[in-house]
Amino acid sequence: MQPFTQLTGLVAPLDRVNVDTDQIIPKQFLKTIKRTGLREGLFFDWRKRKDGSPDPDFFLNQSRYDGATILLTRDNFGCGSSREHAPWALLDQGFRCIIAPSFADIFYNNCFQNGILPVVLKGEEVAALFREAAAPGYRLTVDLARQTVTTPGGTSFRFDIDPFRKDCLYRGLDAIGLTLQHEAEIAAYERRRKPEAPWLFADVP
Known part of the structure; x- marks a missing residue:
């Protein structure tokens, strides 16, 4: 597993609450036990229109978010079934960090086992980041050692993390x-x- 120390990356905003694992990776993509190739199914039902064409309003279909490594989202992200394919698909897309006010417990645990850092910030802090993330090319710096998320303007938000999980992720274990x-x-x-x-x-x- 790749260690997570510090990440400065492009932010992709997903402004939805209660995003469940069936939306993250629908059931038809769960036939594989490989951790690669799942990006094609990530948020599949939201990425496509009813006629099968890409929905230009969804962030994964917008070139401005190509290469994004930080996903910014809302409350209760990863609720629903416990499928580990959900963090696999997010990682395959390139996301190493997910920032939200809260996560579903099983999904939160699965992130650590797959090299993704789930960061819990206060609701008002996440709201402030959403306002700033409207700017093109918006980037954040996530420092695991210091447990901080820092904006381009220098504002830092501190997050809590279990020391054992922090150590494992920092060393890639x-x-x-x-x-x-x-x-x-x-x-x-x-x-x-x-x-x-x-x-x-x-x-x-």
Whole structure:
């Protein structure tokens, strides 16, 4: 998993509340277990008109947001089912940070496991960012170590984050990465345990 330290990136605003995971990545795109190629399904029902043509009013269809790495949105983002394809699709699109007043719990947890930083700011702070984000090329700097979001004008908003999650994301460690930090100890235990309980290792070379 790619570490997250500091990010200065283009902001894409999605001014909607209660964005659920079925809107983030509809069910027809859940047939794969690969984490790539899902950007084509991201917000699919909002990106397309009924005739299948791109909706020019939706931000993903606007060239001004090409390369955006920060998604700015509203309350309760990621509600609905627990599908991990939702953060996969956002990451495949290029988003490394999502800023909102609140997130659904499971989606919030899944973001950390996939290298995305979900930032919770106060409602009035998010509202201020939405007003500024109307300007073309609007960028923010997100500093994980300092736990701040800084505007081009120098205003900084501080966010809270669990210290364990912060450390894992900063070092690029998901659950597997954390386990592999103890690979030598695990191997030593298996060598010691195998003669004691060989039936547990019947299928282990």
